[in-house]
Every structure is written in structure tokens, then in C-alpha cells.
Amino acid sequence: MNANLRQTSTLAIISLVSGILGWTLLPFLGSIAAVIFGHMARGEIRRQPDRLEGDGLAVxxxxxxxxxxxxxxxxxxxxxxxxxGLAAFLAFANH
Known part of the structure; x- marks a missing residue:
């Protein structure tokens, strides 16, 4: 029985972890990293669908x-x- 075992993409895992960090410890940097690694992971998974999985993690x-x-x-x-708006209000209030 030849089971075709696929490995989870490391980039997809990094994307998910970065996305979580973007909401907690690294607000902007984590989010940017999540987007970059997510797109890289999806491309990698599309190029090697028989070897890699993890598209849901990347998404x-x-x-x-x-x-x-x-x-x-x-x-x-x-x-x-x-x-x-505050500056405009103060400008009109002084006239």
C-alpha cells in the first residue's frame, strides 16, 4: 500500500503563527509577515500539490x-x- 504522505508547508505554519502574533505581540510586523508568508506558502503548495499541504493554514x-x-x-x-475635525472646530470657534 503506497500512501502518498504530504508534508505541511512550513511557510503556511509561519504565516498562521505570524497572523496570530499580528493580533497579539507584534501588531504590524506580524501582520505584514503573515501576508508575505501566506502568499509564498500558497504558491509553494500550488507548485507541489502532491508533496505539500496546508493551504488552509496559509489562508x-x-x-x-x-x-x-x-x-x-x-x-x-x-x-x-x-x-x-477637532482642529476645524477650534478654528471656527475662535472666529
Missing amino acids: AGLVLGYLSIALAVLVVVAIFLLFG
Whole structure:
């Protein structure tokens, strides 16, 4: 019986771990790493589907990474809008 054993992609595991770290210990760097390693893992798995698995892990890392980056961008935009609105309010209040 020849069972075709596939190995889990190391890049997929790194992507998932980086995505989790992007939400906990390394907010921005972990998210960037999750996205980079996730795309690398998916490419590696597509090129060698008979040898590698772990596409779900790579996708989970990508989702965590992209969500964290999107949330960070929204927070920065909200801060700029808040302080911009506050500056405009103070400018009009002084007239």
C-alpha cells in the first residue's frame, strides 16, 4: 500500500503563527509577515500539490494579516479625522 504522505508547508505554519502574533505581540510586523508568508506558502503548495499541504493554514494567516492591516489603516484614518475635525472646530470657534 503506497500512501502518498504530504508534508505541511512550513511557510503556511509561519504565516498562521505570524497572523496570530499580528493580533497579539507584534501588531504590524506580524501582520505584514503573515501576508508575505501566506502568499509564498500558497504558491509553494500550488507548485507541489502532491508533496505539500496546508493551504488552509496559509489562508488563515492571510485573513488574519489582512484584517489586522485593514483595522490599523481604519484606526489611523479615524485618528486623522478626529484631530482634523477637532482642529476645524477650534478654528471656527475662535472666529
